[in-house]
Every structure is written in structure tokens, then in C-alpha cells.
Amino acid sequence: MMIFxxxxxxxxxxxxxxxxxxxxxxxxLKFGLSYPVGMGVTSIYMFxxxxxxxxxxxxxxxxxxxxxxxxxxxxxxxxxxxRIKSLKFNFTFRKINVRRINFVWGFLFLLLIIVISSNxxxxxxxxxxxxxxxxxxxLSAKAIAQEGxxxxxxxxxxxxxxxxxxxxxxxxxxxxxxxxxxSSSKVIMSFFFISLIMAFYGLLRRYVxxxxxxxxxxLLAITPEMYGYGVLSNSNLPGVIFIGIGGLFFCNWMIERKxxxxxxAALLLGLNVWLRSDGVVFNLAASLILLIDSIKKRNFKxxxxxSIISFAPFILWSFYLRFKLxxxxxxxxxxxxxxxxxxxxxxxxxxxxLISIDMYGVIPILFMISLILNxxxxxxxxxxxxxxxxxxxxxxxxxxxxxxxxxxxxxxxxMRNSFRRGYLVFMPLYLFYISISQTSIKFFNIFxxxxxxx
Amino acid sequence: MKKKKQVNKQKxxxxxxxxxxxxxxxxxxxxxxxxFTLIFSGMYFCFPTYxxxxxxxxxxxxxxxxxxxNVTLEQKYKIRMGKDYQFLRVIKKRTPEDAxxxxxxxxxxxxxxxxxxxxxxxxxxxxxxYFLYPRIVINEKWEKDFPEIYxxxxxxxxxxxxxxxxxxxxxxxxxxxxxLPRVKGGKK
Numbered sequence: 001m002m003i004f005x006x007x008x009x010x011x012x013x014x015x016x017x018x019x020x021x022x023x024x025x026x027x028x029l030k031f032g033l034s035y036p037v038g039m040g041v042t043s044i045y046m047f048x049x050x051x052x053x054x055x056x057x058x059x060x061x062x063x064x065x066x067x068x069x070x071x072x073x074x075x076x077x078x079x080x081x082x083r084i085k086s087l088k089f090n091f092t093f094r095k096i097n098v099r100r101i102n103f104v105w106g107f108l109f110l111l112l113i114i115v116i117s118s119n120x121x122x123x124x125x126x127x128x129x130x131x132x133x134x135x136x137x138x139l140s141a142k143a144i145a146q147e148g149x150x151x152x153x154x155x156x157x158x159x160x161x162x163x164x165x166x167x168x169x170x171x172x173x174x175x176x177x178x179x180x181x182x183s184s185s186k187v188i189m190s191f192f193f194i195s196l197i198m199a200f201y202g203l204l205r206r207y208v209x210x211x212x213x214x215x216x217x218x219l220l221a222i223t224p225e226m227y228g229y230g231v232l233s234n235s236n237l238p239g240v241i242f243i244g245i246g247g248l249f250f251c252n253w254m255i256e257r258k259x260x261x262x263x264x265a266a267l268l269l270g271l272n273v274w275l276r277s278d279g280v281v282f283n284l285a286a287s288l289i290l291l292i293d294s295i296k297k298r299n300f301k302x303x304x305x306x307s308i309i310s311f312a313p314f315i316l317w318s319f320y321l322r323f324k325l326x327x328x329x330x331x332x333x334x335x336x337x338x339x340x341x342x343x344x345x346x347x348x349x350x351x352x353x354l355i356s357i358d359m360y361g362v363i364p365i366l367f368m369i370s371l372i373l374n375x376x377x378x379x380x381x382x383x384x385x386x387x388x389x390x391x392x393x394x395x396x397x398x399x400x401x402x403x404x405x406x407x408x409x410x411x412x413x414x415m416r417n418s419f420r421r422g423y424l425v426f427m428p429l430y431l432f433y434i435s436i437s438q439t440s441i442k443f444f445n446i447f448x449x450x451x452x453x454x
Numbered sequence: 455m456k457k458k459k460q461v462n463k464q465k466x467x468x469x470x471x472x473x474x475x476x477x478x479x480x481x482x483x484x485x486x487x488x489x490f491t492l493i494f495s496g497m498y499f500c501f502p503t504y505x506x507x508x509x510x511x512x513x514x515x516x517x518x519x520x521x522x523x524n525v526t527l528e529q530k531y532k533i534r535m536g537k538d539y540q541f542l543r544v545i546k547k548r549t550p551e552d553a554x555x556x557x558x559x560x561x562x563x564x565x566x567x568x569x570x571x572x573x574x575x576x577x578x579x580x581x582x583x584y585f586l587y588p589r590i591v592i593n594e595k596w597e598k599d600f601p602e603i604y605x606x607x608x609x610x611x612x613x614x615x616x617x618x619x620x621x622x623x624x625x626x627x628x629x630x631x632x633x634l635p636r637v638k639g640g641k642k
Contacts, residue, residue, distance in 0.1 A: 098476050103483040108490065118512040125519045127527060129534045131573045135580040142587050157554075157590050158600040159580050183527050215490070224503045227511060358503045447486050 003180050006058065007191075009065040010176075014038025016072040021267070022260035023079060026206065032199025033264070035191045036241050040271035041068070043172040044313070047150055051320070055148035058179040104447055108214040112197065115221045119193050122231045123186040133174075133233035137166070141174030141185055151324055165327055167317045169275040170235040186233050193230040196241045197221055200428055203248055207436050212444035216435040225359045225424050235275050236421045242272035243282050244428030250286045251388050254293065255381045262302055266309035274313040278422070281395040283310045285388060332402045342411055346400065349415035353423060360427060367430035374437040385433040389426060396422065531585075537567045538575045541631065542585045548633045549609050553589045555633070556607040557582065558616045560593070566614070609635050 014037035018030050045064060049056045073080060128138045139159075143152035150168050174185035200220055204213035220226060229236045246268030253261035269286060272279040287307055294303040321327045355364040371378075371386060378386065400419055405411060434440055497504040531539045549555060560577045569575030576582055582591040596604040610620045612632040618625055623638040 099479045103480070104486045104490070107487045111494070115512065118516050121519050122515055125530070126534070127530055129531075129574075131581065134574065134584045135578060139580065139584045139587065142584070146588065154583075157592070157603055158596060159583055159590065222504065222507055224507050227507050231511075357501055361501065361504060362497070 002058070003182070006062055006176060006180060009062055009069065010038040010042055011035050012038070013041060013065050013069050013072075016069055016076070017041065018264065020072050020076045021263045022258075024258075025260070026202050028198055028205065029202025032195050032197070032202050033245070033268075035195045036199075036238065036271065037267065038065075039173045039176075039191075040169060040242075040267075040274060042176075043169045043274065046172050047168055047316070047320075050150040051324070057148055058176075061176075061179075102210060105210045105214050108211065108218055112214070112218050112221055115218070115227070116194060116197065119227070119230050120190045123190045126186065126231070127184045128186055128233045130232040130234065137170045137235065138174055138185055138233050140168075140171035142178055144168075144171055144175040145178035155325055155327075165277075165321060165325075166235065167274045167277060167313065169271065170238060173238070174233060186231070189230055189233055189237060192238050192241060193221075196237065196245075196428075199241060199245050200432075203245065203252075204432065204435055206252075208441060209444060209448045211447045212435055212440065215444070216431045219361070219363065220428060220431050223361050223363060223424075223427055225421070226427060229421070229424065236424055238275055239272065239279060239422070240425050240428060242268045242275060243279055243425040246272060247282060247286070247388055247392070247429055248432050250289075251384045254289070254384045262306060263309070266306045269310040270313050273311070274317070277314065277317065278396075278399060279425075280311075280314050281399055282392050282425075283314070285392040285395050286310070288391065289384070289388060331404060331408050332399075333404050342401065345411055346397065346415060349412070349419070350397075353415070353420050359420065360424070363427050363430050363434075366434050370434040370437050370439065373439045377437060382433075382436065385429065389429050389433075393426065535574075536569065538569050539585065541568070541576060542582065545582075545611070545633050546586055546589075549586075549589055551588050553609050554603070554607045555582075555586070555589060555591050555609045555611060556604075556617070556620055556636075557591055557593045557611045558613050559595075562614055562616050607636060609633055 011034045014034035015030055017037055018025065018033045022030075042061060042065060045068075046056050046061070049060075054060075128134060139154065140152065143154050144150060147153060150172070173188050177185040177187060197217055197220070201213050201217040204216060226237070226240070246265050249261050249265035249268060252258075253265055265286070269279075269283045273283060287303070287310070290303045290306055294300045353359070355368070357365070377383065396419075400411065400414055403411065403414060408414065409417075498508055499505070525533075528543075545555065557576070557579055563575070563577040564570065568577065574581050579591040579593050583589070592600075592603060592607060607620075610617045610633070612618060612625075612630070612634060614629055615627050618627050620636070621634060622636055625634065
């Protein structure tokens, strides 16, 4: 009962918050963003409680979540009341029209359900065993659940320093099952996996038809690295949601200029740096594009709103690390330099990783093909997607170039392990662009022609 | 009678004969499903990585899980972590919850039955701490980096003749693996 209530409150918190920001968004997208946003907000006030010295317990978290939900509902009350009044419950029996049933979508959905249920089975059955989780996020989570604070005693013992410097979203998310006396926290990965699938599908459905959206959602779910990280308790899969979906919201805002899309993009990219500090490069990429756009339009309101929301968590965590935990992160060479050998090593790994079928399946190759086939699209507003992708990739590589080999693992090891995992966040961006391209839309429209629509 | 008529009307609706355009739609849907099946089959046979996802990660794992539904958590850890996890259980039984346990340096774990590959295993104090928490595991690195913590160790993991000089009472040296308190009779 407690398990159901705790997770329901987190999901409802995220759902009502997304609903408050973006009322017109479809339900699938809202539900897809519910858990990540709900957990992100929960993690932020757990951090606030830690800063003011209040020990958080499961009861306190549930009560605070309930209060925040009530506040959001109160703010949004007029809209919610009108929405409930407009609901019509029609129980009359209707004739089944076979031509309205989308069998192809049903087939693809069935395959997706098989993938999702396999993910859930594995996460419920197997305990945490991956090294990064055991010696990092999950160890922090156990300590957070026991001690009721983020600055756990592990720091005093000199343990966990490498993973402990990560911002607290993943550790606090994994701590919730331990507070609930569950034996493993891996069920959290299933929440994130299902959220990613729903959010990606919901976002695609705003722009393409159902079979197109379902096919590319299924392709995302069966990406080898995506499925692999969906059953490991670490921060890579959550990063795909915050960066991938957040980046897409940002690009959609650049085209459609719906204010709610910008707020959600800022929120998701803000939660991204609350998950992993190195994700700040994506916030930088978006801010840079937004700054240029603001200069052209001579209106900096959107730039300021986006920057404040998306960078605030990064600044908060940096201050906390320095002043509360006494940890100074000094992993970078703090001046520009040119090292041809280092660039050559990076290039060798990039050749293997960027279009690796073993890790990312056919997605990077399809993206390249899509760019070529739809080259005319690069002259339209849809060019924002490849611009954001390539700018983010450049900044991400710059981070690795600037890493100091003396204070960090050598560049070859960092490219082979860390960069390879981080590259996963580009997959939703690639797939989204492929799906909304003219070639893809025309191709999948063939499958939609025969259906009888309203 | 009225109820019977209503039920019959519903049955007729459900069993209504399909018209020609609906049959065409069903046939076309079937063709598209075959098309997508061929695409996924092509991915399965042409790309080993997708075969690994479909066959090993999804099918074989699901089959294993259903066949071994009643396996306990301890048994699952043993399957994944072997002797390292088994010995951790011994350490857990022999130490109190507030123990700080001094482990041998990493090189002493070479050529033992414990895991040698990758980072995980008893050779890594942080990994061991996860399973023994709230007990803390440290090793010789702490003597230089965190001497105030190092001096607080309460138990020693003796292995391959290592660790006997860390105890404050004499113990005959042997090659057995032992967990002994630093001070005879209990922690300091």
C-alpha cells in the first residue's frame, strides 16, 4: 500500500506540474514526463531539506508531495473544474467498425509491450550488480535512505568520492525503494524506461501519424545500448529522457514558439544537470542558439527564462559540493591548448562509436541517410534539429578534449567508456528527426491511407 | 422477451458480414504486418547486436526468469557474484553493524578464487561496503589518504598471511581467510 501511494504521489506530482505548464499537450506525453519530472522535483526538495538540516523520511516526502500536488491543483483549479465538467461519459453500445481498428499499430504495440515487459521482469527479478551502481549510485541511495540526508557519512569515510560528486537525482530516486524497505532499487529503471517510451511516442504523435510514431518508438526501445542501460541502475537512461526529450522540446519551441514548450525544455534540461553535471553542455548548446535568436529578435525574455531555469540546478550543486562537502572538482585543463595526438586518439574512437551498429543499431546510419535524402529540409525551420545535435556533439567532445589525463582516466578510456554511454542521449534526437522528415512521413502515410478516419 | 431481443441485436451487430472495402483493409493490414515482420527479421539476421537483444536479452532472460521464479535474493547474488558474495556473508555474520573493516591491498587478491576481472569484487572496498553497509570497508590506501579514518578500524580481514601485524594481539600466522577483531574480545 505504501509502495503504491509513494510512487503514485511522485507520478501525480509530475503529471499535474506538466499539466499546469502545458495544458494542450497530449495525455501520453504528460504521463511519459510524469515520473521523471515528479522525481526531479522530489529530489530538489530533498536537497533543500538537507541544506536546512531537516532529516527526510518517507512520511515527510509523501506529505510534501501531497501538499505540492494540492497547491498545483489549487493554482490550476478553474481549468481542472472546466475539464471535469466537459467530460462526457457515453456508455451506449457502438457498432464495431473494423476499419477503425489499426491492426498494424496494434502489432507494433504488441512488440513494444514485449520489450517493456522483458525490461520490467529483469529489473524486478535481478538485484543491483553493475559496478557503477554498486560502488556509486546505489550505495549512495542506501546511505541516503538510512541517514535521511544527501551529505551521507560515506563522504566522511572517504568512500564514494567518485560517484558521490554526481548531483543527487539518481541517488535520491534509487533511495525511495530502500526507504520503502524494498530489496532492490532496480524498479526505478523500469519507471524511467517506460517514461522514455511514452514521452517519445507522445511527442512524435504531435507531428506524425500513429504507425510512424509507434515504429520509431519501438526502434528506440530495442536500441542495444538503450535496452542494456534500461536494466542497469545508473544515470545514463534517465539522461536520455532529460536531454533527448528536453532537447526535442527546445527544438520544437524554436519552430512553433509555444511558451509551454520552452518551459518544459528548460525544466527537463535543468533536471538533466541535476542528474549529471557533464550534461550542462546540452544546456549550453540550447542557450547559445537561444542567445543568437534573441539578438536577432532583440528580445531576451525567453533567453533569461530558459537560462535561469536550466542552469540553476548546476549552480546549486556546484555551491553545495564546494561549501558543504568541501569537494572541488578539478578535472579539466583550464586553458585552451592544441594537442594533435589527443585529437587523433579521439578521432579514432569517434570513427568506431559515432555510427556503431553494435551499440546503437541502425539509428545513426538512418540519421545520416535521412540528412542526405531530405537535404532540402535543411533550408527550412526543421534544420534546428541537426543544428542542435551537431552543436551539442561538438561541445560534448570539447569537454572530453579539455579533460586532464593526470586527474582523470586517460582519454582512450574516457572515450571508450564514458563518451560511448553519453552518446546514447542523441538517439531520440536522431530518431525524431528521421521520423518527421518528409521521406519518412510520405513512406508511412502509405500505411495510413486505407484506414477509415472520422 | 425484450432482453432476449436486445441480446440478439448485439450479436447480429458483432457477427455482421464484412463488406468488400473492409476485407481489402484487413488484407492490406496483413500485408503491412508481414512487411514489418520482414524488417525486424532482417534486423535479427543481419545485425548480431539485434539478435543479441531479441534472443539473449529478451527471450532467454525471460525464459530463465520464468523457469527460476522461486530463486531467493541470496541465490541471485551468488549467481551473479559467486565466491565474492559468499564470503561477504561470512564477514557480515562475524562483524557488528558499526564495524570498520580493514581489507588487504588489491594485489593480495590476485591468484585467489575471488573475481579478477573488471573493477568489482572484494578487492574494491567501495564495492564490498555496498553489501556490508552500514559497516565500512577500507584498505591500506586510507593510511596515506585518510589516516584519521584508517586508525579507527575495528576488524581485519586476514588473507594469504596478510594482516596479522594489524591486530593488537598475537595470532598464529596461516593462509586461511579470517575476520578477526583488532582488539581481542571485541572492538576498541
